[in-house]
Amino acid sequence: MPSSLGEQTPHAFEIDRFDEYAQYALDQPQEIHYYLGQLAKHGDLISAYLDDGRQSFLTTLLAIDLEGGELFFDPPQSPEQSSAAVQARQITFIVRIERVKVQFRLNALQATIHNNRPALKAAVPSILLRLQRREHFRLEPPGGIPIRCGIAIDDPNTGIHRHDLTVLDISGGGISLEAPIDLLANLEPGSIFKDCRLEIPDECVLQINLQVRKVVEVSSPNGPHTLRIGCSFVGVPAMRLGMIERYITRIERERTARNSGLVD
Numbered sequence: 001m002p003s004s005l006g007e008q009t010p011h012a013f014e015i016d017r018f019d020e021y022a023q024y025a026l027d028q029p030q031e032i033h034y035y036l037g038q039l040a041k042h043g044d045l046i047s048a049y050l051d052d053g054r055q056s057f058l059t060t061l062l063a064i065d066l067e068g069g070e071l072f073f074d075p076p077q078s079p080e081q082s083s084a085a086v087q088a089r090q091i092t093f094i095v096r097i098e099r100v101k102v103q104f105r106l107n108a109l110q111a112t113i114h115n116n117r118p119a120l121k122a123a124v125p126s127i128l129l130r131l132q133r134r135e136h137f138r139l140e141p142p143g144g145i146p147i148r149c150g151i152a153i154d155d156p157n158t159g160i161h162r163h164d165l166t167v168l169d170i171s172g173g174g175i176s177l178e179a180p181i182d183l184l185a186n187l188e189p190g191s192i193f194k195d196c197r198l199e200i201p202d203e204c205v206l207q208i209n210l211q212v213r214k215v216v217e218v219s220s221p222n223g224p225h226t227l228r229i230g231c232s233f234v235g236v237p238a239m240r241l242g243m244i245e246r247y248i249t250r251i252e253r254e255r256t257a258r259n260s261g262l263v264d
Helices: 012-022 028-041 079-087 180-186 238-259
Strands: 046-050 053-061 059-066 070-073 089-095 101-106 110-114 118-125 129-132 150-155 159-170 175-182 191-202 204-220 223-234
Touching: 012 101, 012 129, 028 059, 028 089, 028 118, 028 129, 028 180, 028 238, 046 079, 053 079, 079 110, 079 118, 150 175, 150 180, 159 238, 175 204, 180 223, 191 238, 204 238
Parallel strands: none
Antiparallel strands: 046 053, 046 089, 059 070, 070 118, 089 101, 101 129, 110 118, 150 159, 150 191, 159 175, 175 223, 191 204, 204 223
């Protein structure tokens, strides 16, 4: 379902300033295949920019052939537009996957046939930019379906103990946890807890590393004092972050549907 090629001013691509955006680059095949698989599965519209971006069209990723290392795209509607696409020296693709901007570049497109229909094909890219910014939407999990996170605390007096804590909110950058007040001495800001077990309902169980950023004592009129621990993710692979963001997106959609009266 591609659009017509449109004449535009030159486009500024983050991938052309790789030194500036290198922190967002994915170069592991497993991660690249995961995000491309999401595009093929959901049929998201992708903006394809030819050369310097003066011409572009909308396309979808039809399929991925991992064995052959090829991608198959929906072509523009007319032969002239398809010809311009295959003659381009490079094509830059931009799309949002679970609210995160994703960008990758291919050196050439070739006309082909896929499932008995015209298509464009190219080699799977070796680098993909996933432009996740510092700002993250923080989601409070549904009250009836809590998220749990198990962390191991090494106490110099009593040894290693594992604590199963409730997640108060979650984002693509970290989580806030509720903990008993007696753990205060073991939760200094800057502390890193490795191999924590994050259990996301109806999604997955992830092994993650957390760094304590902030600890606040919370008092309740009718209950004991507790701690609210703000943690950031450390060294979590992009594929696992994508699973977290998929959960956030799903809960947001369910809440929106309920608020609009579409579901009970």
